[in-house]
Amino acid sequence: MxxxxxxxxxxxxxxxxxxxxxxxxxQRPPGHPRGSCxxxxxxPLWDRLGKAIETQxxxxxxxxxxxxxxxxxxxxxxxxxxxxxxxxxxxxEDIDEIVESHFKQGKRVDRLVMVLTRR
Amino acid sequence: MxxxxxxxxxxxxxxxxxxxxxxxxxQRPPGHPRGSCxxxxxxPLWDRLGKAIETQxxxxxxxxxxxxxxxxxxxxxxxxxxxxxxxxxxxxEDIDEIVESHFKQGKRVDRLVMVLTRR
Numbered sequence: 001m002x003x004x005x006x007x008x009x010x011x012x013x014x015x016x017x018x019x020x021x022x023x024x025x026x027q028r029p030p031g032h033p034r035g036s037c038x039x040x041x042x043x044p045l046w047d048r049l050g051k052a053i054e055t056q057x058x059x060x061x062x063x064x065x066x067x068x069x070x071x072x073x074x075x076x077x078x079x080x081x082x083x084x085x086x087x088x089x090x091x092x093e094d095i096d097e098i099v100e101s102h103f104k105q106g107k108r109v110d111r112l113v114m115v116l117t118r119r
Numbered sequence: 120m121x122x123x124x125x126x127x128x129x130x131x132x133x134x135x136x137x138x139x140x141x142x143x144x145x146q147r148p149p150g151h152p153r154g155s156c157x158x159x160x161x162x163p164l165w166d167r168l169g170k171a172i173e174t175q176x177x178x179x180x181x182x183x184x185x186x187x188x189x190x191x192x193x194x195x196x197x198x199x200x201x202x203x204x205x206x207x208x209x210x211x212e213d214i215d216e217i218v219e220s221h222f223k224q225g226k227r228v229d230r231l232v233m234v235l236t237r238r
Contacts, residue, residue, distance in 0.1 A: 013234060015203045016203070016236070022141060022183065022185060059237060062189070064186055064187070064188060064189075065185065065187075066183050066184065066185045066186070067144070067184035068183070068184075069183060070181070070183075081139070081200035081203070082200055082201040083201075084200070086135065113132070115132060115133065117133070117135070118135060118178060118179075
């Protein structure tokens with residue numbers, strides 16, 4: 001026995017959020033070679049997402065702005081944990097579907113999932 | 120059968136990171152009633168963490184700056200997913216222990232864990 005616990009025991013801790021969303025807020029200038037989620041039109045989508053979570057009283061959903069998530073060409077990009085699901089929404093309807101399906105019904109939205117590979 | 124998959128099937132997706140760290144970079148002015156991770160001395164800790172991940176070649180560890188994680192009095196605050204472990208490191212040695220124990224040995228550092236409850 002040691003003082004530390006392995007991850008098999010991690011679930012003994014209460015989880016703060018059922019789903020915790022991190023949405024990339026990086027904004028690079030137009031024409032920047034890396035691009036950015038901001039340049040790809042992320043902000044209105046994240047505004048809509050934050051508002052939906054708030055107005056629908058989804059208190060079990062955490063929503064946090066993040067810096068660069070590292071896959072800039074794939075933006076607008078958000079990741080949902082602990083699920084480990086990366087989404088690329090591009091329209092207001094995409095946001096609404098993620099909220100309704102993933103956050104309220106517990107079903108991921110496969111058509112918006114990005115499968116990413118580290119460089 | 121539907122086109123969407125429930126979370127029982129989510130693990131069929133390859134995970135981008137073994138552990139993905141989000142470290143709060145919020146900085147409010149000194150004396151602000153909410154406080155902030157920045158005001159609590161977070162920046163040098165996150166600098167050390169980012170440098171450790173990079174110099175030790177821990178490519179399976181994602182490290183992303185985040186906005187406010189919502190528990191400002193508890194800062195400096197970082198959360199590790201998919202584990203859902205929230206840490207409050209305050210010294211360089213705390214950072215080194217999280218890197219060595221959690222990220223390299225897979226053992227969480229219980230003495231630095233914050234158990235948080237949503238308001």
